[in-house]
Amino acid sequence: MRMYDIIKKKRDGGELSTEEIDFFIRGVTDGSIPDYQISALCMAIYYRGMSVRETCDLTFAVRDSGDKTDFSAIKGIRVDKHSTGGVGDKTSLVVAPIVAALGVKVAKMSGRGLGHTGGTVDKLEAIDGFRTTLSEEEFIAQVNRIGLAIVGQSRQFAPADKKLYALRDVTATVDSMPLIAASIMGKKLAADDDCIVLDVKTGSGSFMKSVEKSRELAQLMVDIGKSAGKKMVALITNMDRPLGYAIGNSLEVIEAVETLCGRGPADFTEVCLTLAGHMLSLAGMGTPEEGRELAKQVIADGRALKKFAEVVAAQGGDASLIEDPSKFKKAKYEYPVKSAVSGYIHGVDTEAYGLSSLMLGAGRNTAEDAIDYSAGIVLKKKTGEFVQKGETIAVLYSDNATCFVAAAEKLLAATAVEREKPADEPLVYGVVV
């Protein structure tokens, strides 16, 4: 089999066979297929799409690309959640400790920032010393001991996705339904959890811009998961505005800690409670509404925050940063972005907000780029709020002051200010089972 022929077949709209997909993923994993051919096939898939059968084959090949791991040594029901990616989306940092604090095991495999979106692994690495790579033994032992471990992709866990993810990130091939489904479900099935809650983002800051497309992606992933014997639920949630006020790695960890203390932004807290409710419900702890009440309780009594600090310490991170987030290293420079007019923030291009944060150093432009963990944006005004001319709508943070003007221009151009107050939008558009 030749990679050239596989690329040509997909480029010309053909359907790849199971053997061709397996050949591709084997070559991605063992390094025998060069980056340019992997990228070319991703682009062909981006334009030509994949049938449900091809998407399932790709997902199972990604799942099987790692060493076979036996998670049966983890005692109890294991539940996971995964987001399709958004801006300011730090939900995993809050919902995973909530659910673990209630005695349900969370063995979590997360991703890095992708395109304009942030990633849980990058956020956790903003905590000094935090190790996002654990051996299989460490991972299993930690989940058994404290109920929660969070790692990135590695040799054991869906390594093909690690490679594909990094290349898609820099070749404009992220927002492809089959590639997203195979990436997310390949990782989730490799971790072999019993129950999976998917947070499928919709709107200007997500990879699927319409509710219809998001629903289609949600159903595809739910069906793939069910076909592998998993209990599945997907929520379609609003990404027409950043979630919470903080965008950027350490800024988001700080906002997550505030939320675990019960002082989080209303929209972000609401999405976290809804996701946690569904995770607990799938794990057999009542209805989603009952799960949500339990989630509120562990925030109120401090158990969720304690669990987060415990995980940070267990994975080598500096837990004193969680006790006192003011100790996080601050960016060298800050820059207020002021509104040129008075009016209501009517709507924002959330993807452009994510790209503005990337320009500040919070994400990568090439696979090799280093991240400035303290870089990012703190919003002072969000959609629906009134802003006076000259008032600050956001503060930008970076160690590189030369990027401020362009990042501020991008953010301002992405913010529509109008005389009329916009209609409220739902935070959760629906549940797919």
Ligand code: URA
């Ligand atoms: N999250 C993932 O893990 N993969 C994608 O392709 C998109 C979001």
